[in-house]
Amino acid sequence: MTPDPLAQSLHTRWQRGNVLAADCPSRPVLQHLTSRWGVLAMVALATRPHRFAELRRAVGGVSDRMLSQTLKDLESDGFVRRTAQDVVPPHVDYALTPLGHEAAARLIPLVAWIEDNIGAILAPQAA
Numbered sequence: 052m053t054p055d056p057l058a059q060s061l062h063t064r065w066q067r068g069n070v071l072a073a074d075c076p077s078r079p080v081l082q083h084l085t086s087r088w089g090v091l092a093m094v095a096l097a098t099r100p101h102r103f104a105e106l107r108r109a110v111g112g113v114s115d116r117m118l119s120q121t122l123k124d125l126e127s128d129g130f131v132r133r134t135a136q137d138v139v140p141p142h143v144d145y146a147l148t149p150l151g152h153e154a155a156a157r158l159i160p161l162v163a164w165i166e167d168n169i170g171a172i173l174a175p176q177a178a
Contacts, residue, residue, distance in 0.1 A: 083124040088113050090158055092121050093147070096131065097155035100146035130154055 068077030083089050088110065095101060095109040107118050122145055125131040130151035134144045147155060165172065 080128050083121070083128055084130065084154060084158070086121065088117050088121040089125060090162065092118065092125065093130065093151065093155045093158050094162055096145060096147045096151070097159060100144045102142050102144055106145060125151070 068075045070077045070081055091110040092106065095106055101109060107113060122131055126133050129148055132146050132148050136142050136144060
């Protein structure tokens with residue numbers, strides 16, 4: 052039986068997003084991953100798992116509320132795994148999932164490029 056072209060088109064669309072399309076489901080994921088706090092949390096978690104407070108310290112300037120929301124978003128997208136430890140006092144660890152490690156491997160070179168070129172990037176702003 053020949054596959055229905057419309058069904059095939061829909062299947063292909065869901066297999067690969069089109070971030071330039073207004074209704075693309077990849078847009079919220081892109082927002083979560085590339086927000087200021089999203090990138091910084093991903094970079095910090097790429098080194099090792101962190102507890103909430105140590106992640107907040109690693110990502111200087113982020114409020115508890117923003118970090119909490121960022122982690123929830125990254126967790127819902129499958130990039131971060133939240134593990135509640137059954138100890139006294141209780142604590143929670145955050146770590147990258149395999150998908151999160153893949154994403155971080157792509158973000159880290161961008162962050163490094165920005166750090167390496169910050170002088171050239173800031174020069175037009177100073178002019």
